[in-house]
Each structure stands twice: as C-alpha cells, then as structure tokens.
Amino acid sequence: MLLIQRSSDPEEILLGEFDIIAAGAIPWRIVDGELRVLVIHRPRYDDWSWPKGKLDDGESIPECAKREVREEVGLQLRLGIPLEATAYTVNNKAKVVYYWAGQVLGDTAPKVDGDECDEARWVGAKQAKSMLTNPTDALPLDDLIDAHLAGLLDTRSFILVRHAKAKPRANWTREEGQRPLAATGRRQALAVARLIDCWQPDHVASSPWLRCVQTITPYVTERNLKPKMVSSMTEHAAQRKPEKTVKALNKLLDKVRCQVLCTHRPVLPLILPLISARAPQAVRKLLPTVDPFLEPGGMIVLQQPAGEHERIVSIEIHAPYND
Incomplete structure (x- = not known):
C-alpha cells in the first residue's frame, strides 16, 4: 500500500x-x-x-x-x-x-x-x-x-478521516452507534492524532457514533478542543436523508478554516463528489473512486485558499497506521 x-x-x-x-x-x-x-x-x-x-x-x-x-x-x-x-x-x-x-x-x-x-x-x-x-x-x-x-499559498486545511478500525459488525448485537473501536483501532486513533497535528486544525467535527468519537478523542484531548457532533454524518443519516449530509458537508467546506471531520465509509460516496466539484481536474483525479475509498484510519487532506470556499487547490491521501 x-x-x-x-x-x-x-x-x-x-x-x-x-x-x-x-x-x-x-x-x-x-x-x-x-x-x-x-x-x-x-x-x-x-x-x-x-x-x-x-x-x-x-x-x-x-x-x-x-x-x-x-x-x-x-x-x-x-x-x-x-x-x-x-x-x-x-x-x-x-x-x-x-x-x-x-x-x-x-x-x-x-x-x-x-x-x-x-x-x-x-x-x-x-x-x-x-x-x-x-x-x-x-x-x-x-x-x-x-x-x-497565484494567491494560493495562504491556505486552510480540511482533513477528512474515516474512523479507525472498529469491532466487527457481525459480532456486535447492541446499538450500532455504540459499536466501539477494536484494540487495533485504538492504536490507530493515536497515530491519527499525531498525523492530524501536522496541520493543527482548531476545529473538529464528527459523527456522534462512538467509533468516530473515539477516533478523534486523542487529538481533541491533546489540544483541549471541543468537537462538534454532526448527526447528519452517521451511516443511518446518510442513508435516510442524504440531502442533509450533503448540506452539512457543504456548510463545513464553506467556512474555509483549519478543521477535521471524522465519519464513516458509507458516507464517503456523498462527500467525495462535493470535494471533486471544487477541485480542478489535475487535483481531483487523485480522489478515490472505488469502495471502500479509504481504509479505516485513512484520511484525505485538502487545502483551500483563505477566503475562497469554492476552491480546493491540493489533495493528499494518507494510508492508515497499521502495527
């Protein structure tokens, strides 16, 4: 990989x-x-x-x-x-x-x-x-x-994270939103925090489901930040009311600030087209197009020029930490 x-x-x-x-x-x-x-x-x-x-x-x-x-x-x-x-x-x-x-x-x-x-x-x-x-x-x-x-040097990072490895769905009998990270996922979350810190986002948004919250907890704890829970970024919300998920993501992108969003694999097919629409061909061609799009704990880092919410000038894809 x-x-x-x-x-x-x-x-x-x-x-x-x-x-x-x-x-x-x-x-x-x-x-x-x-x-x-x-x-x-x-x-x-x-x-x-x-x-x-x-x-x-x-x-x-x-x-x-x-x-x-x-x-x-x-x-x-x-x-x-x-x-x-x-x-x-x-x-x-x-x-x-x-x-x-x-x-x-x-x-x-x-x-x-x-x-x-x-x-x-x-x-x-x-x-x-x-x-x-x-x-x-x-x-x-x-x-x-x-x-x-070109006026594109002063940028703000938008970091999209797929939550770290969770306990297997097949082995979980309780509420889906409470399915936690596996032991590997908890170690991945620590690596995610170290990686996110390279861009030092001051704002953190997340699906309220436990595995997403646990993924971003090491970073927000280290930086003493309060994450914003976005209910439209859960798997169920994306399936039932995808228009609300799209609206929420557009709202976050429009803020043009250093921020991170942690969500789920089934939400990515709604998010990636929105990113693609704001990026030129030379940039958006790097976006993943095949499921699962990102591995657990993987991330995409976008750069937006300060004050220009309609533009994404670079994309990076980072593989997850695996021990």
Whole structure:
C-alpha cells in the first residue's frame, strides 16, 4: 500500500518505488509584501538546502517533515500545500524527499541545532533559488513561488478521516452507534492524532457514533478542543436523508478554516463528489473512486485558499497506521 499520494507529485513519484523516504518543508512568511523563505546550510555536505531528513521508525511522512524543521531550526510549523517531491539516487538506492509549504507559528527566529544545520537565513525567494546547491531543491521552491503569485499559498486545511478500525459488525448485537473501536483501532486513533497535528486544525467535527468519537478523542484531548457532533454524518443519516449530509458537508467546506471531520465509509460516496466539484481536474483525479475509498484510519487532506470556499487547490491521501 502506498504511504502517501499527493496531487503535487508527478507520475514517476506517485508510481515509483523508493528505498529511502525522507521529508521536509520550506518555511515561508510574507515581509512587507515579499515572499521570504528559510534556507539552511548543512555542514556535513557544505550545501544550502531545506530542512529535511529521513523517517524515524513508526513515523508518518508529514510528521517527519514537521519534526525535521523543529529539530534543525527550532521552528513550529503548520503544514500547507504539498510541494513537488524530488527523487534521485544515493549509493545506488532510490530516494524520494516529500516537501510541504510550512507556515511558521509563533517565533520566526531560527535556532540552528549546530549539527545538521549550522546556519539558517530568511531570504527572498529569488535569492534562495540562487543559493541552493542542488538543482533538484529548486523544484519545490518553484511550486511555492507559483502558488504565492497565484494567491494560493495562504491556505486552510480540511482533513477528512474515516474512523479507525472498529469491532466487527457481525459480532456486535447492541446499538450500532455504540459499536466501539477494536484494540487495533485504538492504536490507530493515536497515530491519527499525531498525523492530524501536522496541520493543527482548531476545529473538529464528527459523527456522534462512538467509533468516530473515539477516533478523534486523542487529538481533541491533546489540544483541549471541543468537537462538534454532526448527526447528519452517521451511516443511518446518510442513508435516510442524504440531502442533509450533503448540506452539512457543504456548510463545513464553506467556512474555509483549519478543521477535521471524522465519519464513516458509507458516507464517503456523498462527500467525495462535493470535494471533486471544487477541485480542478489535475487535483481531483487523485480522489478515490472505488469502495471502500479509504481504509479505516485513512484520511484525505485538502487545502483551500483563505477566503475562497469554492476552491480546493491540493489533495493528499494518507494510508492508515497499521502495527
């Protein structure tokens, strides 16, 4: 199973097989109307590049990107649009590096670790391009610049989660809405929380059925958030009054804010067409079209430009954690 699929990546990345997987981000900010990015100097290679590194055991790719920025330059990020991944060969092994735009939260002054990175500079995008040592590092920067010029860099994430693995339906004799997560699902819920935190949504909506609530509980507990229960997102509501489910989803999308929605597999066929209608062909072609659409604990991450509820500019699909 693919760990990740992103609308920003070319076919050779989407279909490729890699021995080494790494991730990073381009921290950005706007200063006096100018796009500035953070470039770093790596003493081990004596090059100018971006904060990036290989995955730790059990770590998701977005988690790796966020962690590398925190460790190397001491900045806290909220991931934004995915940027083009780069692929190359290292010691006869195929390597891929996934990138995201990273909106800095709080203090923007870098604090280098002195090991992986001994210098970091906020510079204009044009200057950054001239400083980069490896030509492939310019690919994600070009994506970032293009998004900025098009007004699509400042985005809000909408995260659609299928609840984690529940106890088998056939073995459950009580009320369907009270069917809980299985032991595997409870572990998945912890991984879902870590992954969701890469985008740090401040708003959480969920079907009120227990397995959805349990899926998002680790995240809302960690962030001290109060989730909104949306009754039209249950399996039964979607079957009996699908028009209400569609209306509720449209209402959430129209808010254009960093948010997450947890729901059920049978609800996805109503939701996915609404997402598709707001995305261009190059983006929506990544959406799943075959049941079950997402595995338990899987998620789709959308990016909406600030203030533009009718547009979705990127899509990512993340496979669930399986132990």
